[in-house]
Amino acid sequence: MAAASFTPKVPKSWDRDPLLKVDHLSMRFGGLVAVGDVSFRAGRGEVTAVIGPNGAGKTTVFNCITGFYKPSTGRLALMQGGPATMAELDALTAGGRAWAKTAAGATYLLERLPDHKVSSRAKVARTFQNIRLFSGMTVLENLLVAQHMSLTQAGLINPVALLNLPSWRRKQKAALELALYWLDKIGLTARADDPAGDLPYGDQRRLEIARAMCTQPVLLCLDEPAAGLNPRESHELNTLLRAIRTEHQTSILLIEHDMSVVMEISDHVVVLEYGRKIADGAPGDVRNDPKVIASYLGVEDEAEAVAVTGVPA
Amino acid sequence: MAPHRSDLWEREDTPPETTPAAPPVPPAPAADAVVLPAIKDAVASGVITGLLLLPLVGFRATESGSGPLTLTYRFGLVAVFALLVAGLRLVLNLTLWRPGRKIRDNRSAGLAALSAKVAPAARPAFFALALLYPLLAVTLSGGLSPSRYWVDLGIYILTYVMLGWGLNIVVGLAGLLDLGYVAFYAVGAYTFALLSTSVPLNAFFDAHVAEGFWASWSFFVCLPMAGILAALWGVILGFPVLRLRGDYLAIVTLAFGEIIRLVLINWVSLTNGGAGISSVPAITFFGVPFNGNDDGFAARFGLDYDSMHRMIFLYFIILGLAALTALVTIRLRKMPVGRAWEALREDEIACRSLGINTTLTKLTAFATGAMFGGFAGAFFAVRVRFVSPESFTFMESAVILAIVVLGGMGSQMGVAAAAILLIGGMEMLRNLSFLKASFLFGPDFDPSLYRMLIFGFAMVAVMVWRPRGLVANRMPTIFLKQRKAVSGALVKEGHG
Numbered sequence: 110m111a112a113a114s115f116t117p118k119v120p121k122s123w124d125r126d127p128l129l130k131v132d133h134l135s136m137r138f139g140g141l142v143a144v145g146d147v148s149f150r151a152g153r154g155e156v157t158a159v160i161g162p163n164g165a166g167k168t169t170v171f172n173c174i175t176g177f178y179k180p181s182t183g184r185l186a187l188m189q190g191g192p193a194t195m196a197e198l199d200a201l202t203a204g205g206r207a208w209a210k211t212a213a214g215a216t217y218l219l220e221r222l223p224d225h226k227v228s229s230r231a232k233v234a235r236t237f238q239n240i241r242l243f244s245g246m247t248v249l250e251n252l253l254v255a256q257h258m259s260l261t262q263a264g265l266i267n268p269v270a271l272l273n274l275p276s277w278r279r280k281q282k283a284a285l286e287l288a289l290y291w292l293d294k295i296g297l298t299a300r301a302d303d304p305a306g307d308l309p310y311g312d313q314r315r316l317e318i319a320r321a322m323c324t325q326p327v328l329l330c331l332d333e334p335a336a337g338l339n340p341r342e343s344h345e346l347n348t349l350l351r352a353i354r355t356e357h358q359t360s361i362l363l364i365e366h367d368m369s370v371v372m373e374i375s376d377h378v379v380v381l382e383y384g385r386k387i388a389d390g391a392p393g394d395v396r397n398d399p400k401v402i403a404s405y406l407g408v409e410d411e412a413e414a415v416a417v418t419g420v421p422a
Numbered sequence: 423m424a425p426h427r428s429d430l431w432e433r434e435d436t437p438p439e440t441t442p443a444a445p446p447v448p449p450a451p452a453a454d455a456v457v458l459p460a461i462k463d464a465v466a467s468g469v470i471t472g473l474l475l476l477p478l479v480g481f482r483a484t485e486s487g488s489g490p491l492t493l494t495y496r497f498g499l500v501a502v503f504a505l506l507v508a509g510l511r512l513v514l515n516l517t518l519w520r521p522g523r524k525i526r527d528n529r530s531a532g533l534a535a536l537s538a539k540v541a542p543a544a545r546p547a548f549f550a551l552a553l554l555y556p557l558l559a560v561t562l563s564g565g566l567s568p569s570r571y572w573v574d575l576g577i578y579i580l581t582y583v584m585l586g587w588g589l590n591i592v593v594g595l596a597g598l599l600d601l602g603y604v605a606f607y608a609v610g611a612y613t614f615a616l617l618s619t620s621v622p623l624n625a626f627f628d629a630h631v632a633e634g635f636w637a638s639w640s641f642f643v644c645l646p647m648a649g650i651l652a653a654l655w656g657v658i659l660g661f662p663v664l665r666l667r668g669d670y671l672a673i674v675t676l677a678f679g680e681i682i683r684l685v686l687i688n689w690v691s692l693t694n695g696g697a698g699i700s701s702v703p704a705i706t707f708f709g710v711p712f713n714g715n716d717d718g719f720a721a722r723f724g725l726d727y728d729s730m731h732r733m734i735f736l737y738f739i740i741l742g743l744a745a746l747t748a749l750v751t752i753r754l755r756k757m758p759v760g761r762a763w764e765a766l767r768e769d770e771i772a773c774r775s776l777g778i779n780t781t782l783t784k785l786t787a788f789a790t791g792a793m794f795g796g797f798a799g800a801f802f803a804v805r806v807r808f809v810s811p812e813s814f815t816f817m818e819s820a821v822i823l824a825i826v827v828l829g830g831m832g833s834q835m836g837v838a839a840a841a842i843l844l845i846g847g848m849e850m851l852r853n854l855s856f857l858k859a860s861f862l863f864g865p866d867f868d869p870s871l872y873r874m875l876i877f878g879f880a881m882v883a884v885m886v887w888r889p890r891g892l893v894a895n896r897m898p899t900i901f902l903k904q905r906k907a908v909s910g911a912l913v914k915e916g917h918g
Contacts (some may be wrong), residue, residue, distance in 0.1 A: 175775065177771075177774070211818045219494060225774045225777050225778055228774075228775060228776055228777035234775070235775050237771075237772070237775070241772035242769070242772070243768035243772065244912050244914070245768055245908055245913030245914055246761075246764060246765065246898070246908070247898045247900075247901070249902055250898055250900060253758075254758075254761045254765040254773075254775045254776060254778075255488075256757045257762055257765075257777065257778050258763070258776075258778075259775060260758040261894060270758070271750075273753070285900075288807060289902075297471065298902075302898065302901045302906050304912045306912035307912065321776075324776055324777055359836055368702060378719045383553075419521075
């Protein structure tokens, strides 16, 4: 396994209790290998950052995890509740099903789920690099659309809702309360009735995160959440993400270029370059890793040759 | 996110509020200095128009039978044109072209404020007017029989209002461009026509329920079936094509509409081909026929028999169906499925990331829209009592889509207004008999020939002035403190 060279004597928290286990993930577009044999784990209740230069394949990894791409090869196991044993995972992989109840909880093989089920069943939510809000709907409506799944368990067009019966109204009230909770969290209560497209950029970023959180995910995938934010907004974002991790037991997987965000809030950093993993570890370790420094700052040809051949295959 | 183009334009017009001092405005000239030149200009342009048109329009050589050419004079028409030009220039000089006129800062904001004020009253007003319309028609035209034309026109318009509202679900809410909506209208019409004229069914009900039961009750039984079958066809069409987007979806739905029509023409053994199905049973008042017999509607309710009773009942049937369409749509918009439709129109990828099954959501939109099309189709069959494939051409789909686009996608009142304007307006253009006056175009002139031309110009004009339709704003389905209309510039049209 690729992570082998980094495995220290004491197992890391993400190895002990992983929420997401990415094994030998490859994604090829025709002849282009966007992601080649990447394996890493994202710990339960932790913030895992995926970093790397532009074109390293970070967003491709994200799209595979969230079901927008079907990976060429590899296994993406999401373990709700608790870690699954190797035997359980292998049994699930050998069988044709996309999910199974394990001793500790349910385990999903994300590569076998269609994108909407990755969100609705496996409870993985995501945001986008270029913000994708429903710009013509109000802030509040955006947060209610996100609760579509919890509101439509009884069917898409159910008579209880059509006739506006009390049981339905209670359900809707609960949905509204969750939306208001997140509005308060991101400080946009005053703008609840404004169209999402009218919000300033930083607010739109936060709203997108709140919208993802309204799906009540176990894993929140954030694609460059700090892109385009000023230092103050970045700081607010850090506070929000920390709150999400500690108060909601939602693990976070994020792609980020802003090192101040990465180093400040992440527990675990995975570094990709040219579609391969070059480093994996705690932020402090990764920061001092020669291959990471080489890929970010550039080195002399000779040193680079060493660095590249040293990439674990 | 790239701002919408018109959004950019508005921003340019709007000075930022923080500007410390208002930009210098040239002092408005005194009234005399405006009005006098305006009148002079108007007179001058009127005279010039008159002189120009005098040889071109004023004289006309006509061939009277085998005789020599005779000259007819149309000075009246010249005068009308000259006055039109003069009047228009006068109005423009005093308003839009007035020197020193302060350009209003935010025209669309003003319109938005206006429509926000009008909007709450529009819906009750529309329904009140629709309810009272037959009474108005009968009173104003002076009797039941003379009101036939007006009640018929009301039925005709309401049919299109309903069709527009039905298509509005698919195009306006879910953002799926459907060019074959008439197919579902046809499915509904043929479902009712075929079932109600079916010999075995008639025989079965005659034998087991009552003589003539099926002929009198078939509409009320078949109406839900027409809706269900049309919805089923919506799903059948939807399944294979919903992975298509935008233009491709439009082309396939267009083809679907044509296929249905061609099947209706060619499946002669079932549909009687191009000859159509006649003798579709007439509507009854819940089993009571509208005729002059002793057990007819008039006799039972102690009225004098009049064939208009049936028409007025038909009017209320279509009003009820249209109201059902509107109410269900209003309700659905507030439900998760309606929000999912609108979210789908805004951003399909974001929908999928939130766990919304987009295929299922699109299918429900197609099926719901198709169902109301089917209802309208069954109504069409019972009103006309004859169905043939000729009633379900692409032109119908185009008109219904035009109503939705012109009205403002997603807006019910806009769609209703557009249906009244388009269908009523087209009909009114038949009645421009004053243009036949001898001093205008003469008795040979047929204004209805120019209907399509005027119709086309009107469409272009609306699209230039109000590119997002008559009602461009979107009303949010829920609000915390205040319901604010969402500007049309932010609302997306959908991409398939």
